[in-house]
Amino acid sequence: MGYGSNGGEEETKKNGREAAATAPPPRSSSLYRYNSPLVQVCLIGLVCFCCPGMFNALSGMGGGGQVDHEAANNANTALYTTFAVFGVLGGGIYNLLGPRLTLVSGCSTYVLYAASFLYYNHYHHQLFAIVAGAVLGVGAGLLWAGQGAIMTSYPPADRKGTYISLFWCIFNMGGVIGGLIPFVLNYNRAEAASVNDGTYIAFMCFMALGALLSLAVLPPSKVVRDDGTRATNVTYSDVSAESIEILRLFANWKMLLMVPAAWASNFFYSYQFNNVNGLLFNLRTKGLNNVFYWGAQMAGSMGIGYFLDYSFRSRRKRGLAGIALVAAVSTGIWAGGLANQLRYRDGKWADELDFKNSGSRFAGPFVLYFSYGLLDAIFQSLCYWVIGALADDSQTLSRYSGFYKGVQSAGAAVAWQVDTHKTPLLTQLIINWVLTTVSYPLLIVLVVLAVKDEDATTQDTESKLPPTDATNNASAKEI
Known part of the structure; x- marks a missing residue:
């Protein structure tokens, strides 16, 4: 009888373990848990608020806040050249190191870049700025690969657009605050040339704070969604496996269809920052314009994020409708840009505009620059939504995001040199318009062929790592 009793207990325990394994995970009680996707996406938003958000505000001044744009153009060329390489490699590095080490390594390079322009303010030597730009390119590649993985893999599949827009709002608030800094500190220097x-x-202070905040980001295995499921049960990879997976991206048809959109998505910055805001307005008004430029990004990301999550029941239809909407808005904004550019085809603007003293002449260029910010947000939010719809696991999405940022940065490196070599401004505008327009039909093809209608995102079966000792044993490793 004793034997039978023990056997019954063992059977009961076995059945209990099986039931526990197959039972649905318990629902989590609060959206505002530290380990919730909402809090973690907000946290990575704050990190980007402090680092790339402030960088954007600095770049948006035109020439990094300097009257001579050459140093900033060369620094940005160095930046985006290394960014192009480490953007692609960043996804693999993220999978090796995890979020915390990847993010803090990336964030720390932003402080050096801002310091180089403080140095340039006194000594006017470009070398420090160029080297700092190259170092920042490495760091930015790491930061944005990690950010892309977190933003696209932590949220639930049917709310990725909302979380992307939430991130974009917090991130671009950095540009808003960063625009207020030069506006306030240079308000009474209406005739000054450099900040x-x-x-x-x-x-620099904001950027240092961002590096510290990055240490609070949790690895994906510790992030629990509201239904009790974990963001992803990631196992950290090894160098050889990641190298193979990164190389495979260049033959991945999904990524190849993303190339024109990625290339275009930062290509227009040099034109907008240097040749619209930097050329048409005086110093204090440039700072004010940046407040509204990045504020427009917040509004645009909220609008397109809501549309991509709630406009139709079918996710594929939402994607196609989103592409159509962005294409229509883009066409209208670039047409307005063309009308404005025809007013100074030779690249010379006689009288810098001031928000207080220029009257009605200020309104048109200001609205155009605001609209450029809106376009940037809806275009990039759309791209990230499409990337997030291609897979659900953090490892795959970190590589996809890294590839996107790498191609994006290669385009930006070319764009800054296009401006440095004094390419006619009308030509620059037309190139930007064509690049964004070409990307829309390719995004349509990608959504039709690769985005599933069901809410649960299927795993990307093209990018499975081969089993290795590192991946089998690394599940206990925590960063």
Whole structure:
């Protein structure tokens, strides 16, 4: 009887374990848990608020806040050249190191970049700025690969558009605050050409804070969604496996269809920052314009994010409708840009505009620059939504995001040199218009062929890592 009793207990325990394994995970009680996707996406948003958000505000001044754009153009060329390489490699590095080490390594390079322009304010030597730009390109590649993986893999599949727009709002609030810094600190310097030292020091303080905040980001295996499921049960990879997977991206038809959109998505910055905001407005008005440029990005990302999540029941229809909407808005904005550019085809603007003293002449160029910010947000949010719809696991999406940022940065490196070599401004505008327009039909093909209608995102079966000792044993490793 004792034997039978023990056997019954063992059977009961076995059945209990099987039931526990197959039972649905318990629902989590609060959206605002530290390990919830919402809090983690907000946290990576704050990191980007402090680092690339402030960088965007600095770049948006035109020439990094300097009257001579050459140093900033060369620094940005170095930046985006290394960014193009480490953007692609960043996904693999993220899979090797995990989010915390990847993010803090990337964030720390932003401080050096701002410091180089503080140095340039006094000594006018380009070398420091160029080297700092190259170093920042490495760091930015790491940061944005990690950000892309977190933003696209942590949220539930049917709310990725909402979470992307939430991130974009927090991130671009950095540009808004960063625009206020030079506006306030240079308000009474209407005739000044370059920003003062305090502007660069303020940027450096925010960037250092971002590096510290990045240490609070959780690895995906510790992030629990509201239904109790984990973001992903990631196992960290090894170098050889990641190298193979990164090389395979260049033959992945999904990524090849993303190339024109990725190339276009930062190509227009040099034109907008240097030749619209940097050329048409005086110093304090440039800062004010940046407040509204990045504010427009917040509004645009919220609108397109809501549309991509709620407009239709079918996810594929939402994607196609989103592409059509962005294409229509893009066409209208670039047409307005063409009308404005025809007013100064030779690249010379006689009288810099001031928000207080220029009257009605200020309105048209200001609305155009605001609209450029709106276009940037809806275009990039759409691209990230499409990437997020291609897979659900953090490892695959980190590589996809890294590839996107790498191609994006290669385009930006070319764009800054296009401006440095004094390419006619009308030509620059037309190139930007064509690049964004070409990307829309290719995105349509990608959505039709690769985005599934069901809410649960299928795993990307093209990118499975081969089993290795590293991947089998690394599940216990925590970063």
